Amino acid sequence: MSVNQTLDTIFSRTSYRGSFKEEPIPREDLTAIMEAGIAAPSGCNRQTTSLIAVDDPKLLRKIKDLYPNPSCQTAPAFILVLTQQIVGVDGHYYHVQDYAAAIENMLLAMKSLGYESCWYEGNVRPHAAQIADLLKIPDGISLVCLLPVGIAADEVVRTKGKKPFQERAWFNGMVSEGQ
Ligand SMILES: Cc1cc2nc3c(=O)[nH]c(=O)nc-3n(C[C@H](O)[C@H](O)[C@H](O)COP(=O)(O)O)c2cc1C
Structure with a gap:
């Protein structure tokens, strides 16, 4: 593997669907993770993605009851990803790309801080x-993704x-070199 920390984080990230330790997540870490999401690029800089971190145990319980995913039942925090369909200056919509970039930034930020997610x-x-109603998310803003945040309890x-790389990436055209 590389000696570059960013690349190491990228290559070691994987979707984690095991149990989490009970340890609460410090607010500064949740803030840093959300700041990483907000730092992502966005089409026409429309910044269509917004985020809600949930670390309140009572609210977490309510979300877990609405989303009974086994791994998420043990997570000490969630980050909910919200999007708004705002047209860019070029007439195109980029909100899906925007939130995808924000999510990947956050997954990498979590990994680099020692947390797992999916x-x-x-x-x-x-x-x-139903989760959006619970969190009082206004009309026009959609909840699209839930990211658990926690320390892995399982391997x-x-x-x-x-x-393989050769099936997905090429140099100088979509043919193998030498052909
Ligand atoms: C748009 C998108 C939606 C996803 N939704 C789910 C999901 O609902 N449940 C789940 O377990 N994994 C979900 N995943 C995670 C993928 O299953 C996972 O990234 C993929 O299997 C590759 O594994 P890796 O993340 O370990 O590289 C989603 C990933 C993406 C990019």
């Missing part, structure tokens, strides 16, 4: 409206490998 979007979708293992 990008829960597909599984959260059916519960998103962190990469469950799904990536396709």
Whole structure:
């Protein structure tokens, strides 16, 4: 592996779906993680992504009841990712790209601070409206993703490998060099 800390963090990140330790997450860490999300690029700099960290035990319990994912049941904090469909100066919408960039920044920030997480979007979708109601999220802003934040209680293992580099990346055109 590399000697570059950023690359090490990128390559060691993996979706973690195990249990979390009970240890609460310091506010300064949750703030740093959200600042990493906010620092992400956004199309036409529209900054369409917003974030809510939840560390209040009673509120966490209510969200866990609405989203009964086994791994998330043990998480000491969540970060909820919100998006707004705002058109860019070029007439295009970039909110999906914007929140994806913010999420990846936060996943990497968590990893670098010693936390594990998983990008829960597909599984959260059916519960998103109810969680949004609970958090008093106004109309026009959608909850799209839930990120648990916590220290792994189980072994962190990469469950799904990536396709070989040669199948996904090329130099100077989409043909193997020498062909
Ligand atoms: C848009 C998006 C939605 C995802 N939604 C879920 C989800 O709802 N539940 C889940 O367990 N993982 C979800 N994931 C995580 C992927 O399953 C995971 O990133 C993929 O299997 C590759 O594994 P890795 O993150 O360990 O590299 C999502 C990832 C992305 C990018």
